[in-house]
Amino acid sequence: MTRSEDVFRRSKDFFPGGVNSPVRYFRPNPVVMESGHGSRIVDVDGNEYIDYCLGYGPLILGHSHPSVTEAISDQVQRTVLLGTPSQKEVNLAEKIREAIPSMEKMRFVNSGTEATMHALRLARAFTGRSKIVKMEGCFHGSHDYVLIKSGSGTLTHGIPSSPGIPEAVAETVAVARFNDIESVKEIFDREAEGIAAVITEPVMANVGLIPPDPGFLRELRKITSDHGSLLIFDEVVTGFRFHYGSYSGMAGITPDITTLGKIPGGGMPIGVYGGREEIMDNISPAGGIYQAGTFSGNPVTMSAGLAALSELKKLDYSILARRTASLSTGIKESMEENGIEVAVNSMISMMQFFPGIRNARSYGEVVSADASLYFRIFSDLLGHGVYLAPSQFETNFLSFSHSDSDISETLKSLRKVIPVAKDADRGKRK
Numbered sequence: 001m002t003r004s005e006d007v008f009r010r011s012k013d014f015f016p017g018g019v020n021s022p023v024r025y026f027r028p029n030p031v032v033m034e035s036g037h038g039s040r041i042v043d044v045d046g047n048e049y050i051d052y053c054l055g056y057g058p059l060i061l062g063h064s065h066p067s068v069t070e071a072i073s074d075q076v077q078r079t080v081l082l083g084t085p086s087q088k089e090v091n092l093a094e095k096i097r098e099a100i101p102s103m104e105k106m107r108f109v110n111s112g113t114e115a116t117m118h119a120l121r122l123a124r125a126f127t128g129r130s131k132i133v134k135m136e137g138c139f140h141g142s143h144d145y146v147l148i149k150s151g152s153g154t155l156t157h158g159i160p161s162s163p164g165i166p167e168a169v170a171e172t173v174a175v176a177r178f179n180d181i182e183s184v185k186e187i188f189d190r191e192a193e194g195i196a197a198v199i200t201e202p203v204m205a206n207v208g209l210i211p212p213d214p215g216f217l218r219e220l221r222k223i224t225s226d227h228g229s230l231l232i233f234d235e236v237v238t239g240f241r242f243h244y245g246s247y248s249g250m251a252g253i254t255p256d257i258t259t260l261g262k263i264p265g266g267g268m269p270i271g272v273y274g275g276r277e278e279i280m281d282n283i284s285p286a287g288g289i290y291q292a293g294t295f296s297g298n299p300v301t302m303s304a305g306l307a308a309l310s311e312l313k314k315l316d317y318s319i320l321a322r323r324t325a326s327l328s329t330g331i332k333e334s335m336e337e338n339g340i341e342v343a344v345n346s347m348i349s350m351m352q353f354f355p356g357i358r359n360a361r362s363y364g365e366v367v368s369a370d371a372s373l374y375f376r377i378f379s380d381l382l383g384h385g386v387y388l389a390p391s392q393f394e395t396n397f398l399s400f401s402h403s404d405s406d407i408s409e410t411l412k413s414l415r416k417v418i419p420v421a422k423d424a425d426r427g428k429r430k
């Protein structure tokens with residue numbers, strides 16, 4: 001038994017399924033990791049992997065970036081928690097607003113889940129309406145309002161809507177289809193006056209990766225504005241992912257509320273929601289909508305976030321785009337050389353491949369991909385020192401620490417793995 005197997009055996013005794021978040025589980029057991037540096041992570045047995053999961057996205061600078069590590073340890077010497085206003089909160093908010101001007105005012109929370117939960121409560125209170133429209137396959141965290149036809153682990157583990165969500169809550173959510181504006185119009189035609197907000201990821205990142213079709217987000221903006229509903233872009237994954245700012249900024253579309261998480265926390269727990277001052281000033285104590293958090297805006301997260309954003313501001317995202325493109329092209333070529341049809345979607349620092357399908361532009365298309373072949377490739381790559389996202393319905397991330405040689409090493413391993421994985425997958429289906 002490896003040390004990893006041993007630790008996981010003990011984990012199962014304490015945690016449901018042995019994990020503290022379901023996306024971390026995979027058959028037969030997840031690898032227990034111990035440390036990370038740059039593009040690499042190391043497991044408890046000392047094996048090293050090129051990491052394309054990157055903690056599910058926050059680590060765009062790679063593991064243990066020196067500036068972030070130094071900022072955290074410096075803050076830890078001073079205190080880890082104040083429970084009062086602090087200068088670093090203001091400094092981080094300033095950086096965020098400079099990069100995303102539509103976040104005129106904001107609140108720091110501790111996770112993306114909290115950010116979307118509070119953004120939705122705010123939208124409901126602000127509009128005096130209760131209905132939320134979300135997109136099938138978009139994941140906005142694991143609270144009741146949004147855990148309906150969700151993505152990420154819910155899709156991996158086949159849980160369309162979690163038991164335990166009261167029917168009364170589920171009835172306040174209508175589900176439309178991403179990249180299908182007619183499905184949104186149908187809901188608005190039926191019940192526009194009750195719709196508080198449309199929430200969507202501007203780029204779907206929890207069913208693999210699906211970019212928006214031209215015009216889809218712009219149409220969403222128009223429909224919501226026309227009917228007095230708010231538009232919420234959940235940029236927990238996409239914020240600071242493609243450039244120093246939001247996806248909405250790149251697309252030239254201004255949502256009413258933006259939610260952030262992951263990257264601006266520099267690897268420490270964070271969520272942020274923000275938008276027009278007129279909306280945000282309804283939150284307590286400026287207004288009556290209650291939201292609070294012991295650890296919100298804590299100085300360790302603020303320090304890590306400040307260091308991460310300072311670094312990111314200096315960096316050229318086109319380097320990431322070039323490496324992601326060469327990884328994507330290499331994967332496509334290797335799969336096709338082995339007679340496997342594959343769709344590969346990539347955007348600057350994100351990438352996912354979908355064996356068995358030609359196009360991955362919609363939820364309907366990606367759920368018909370050969371997820372078991374993807375998983376087989378993922379599993380076999382572990383033995384070659386590559387750690388991809390463990391599910392077809394997650395996204396692979398690249399960091400500024402990934403080098404050209406990381407990419408070529410990955411592709412070399414992939415070429416070895418694909419024929420074996422393909423045969424094993426076929427054998428299993430017979």
Ligand SMILES: Cc1ncc(COP(=O)(O)O)c(C=O)c1O
Pocket residue numbers: 056110111112113114116139140141142201205206234235236237261262270271
């Ligand atoms: C788009 C999106 N929103 C919200 C969340 C929830 O964030 P957290 O895991 O920090 O609660 C996630 C998590 O991956 C996400 O991808």
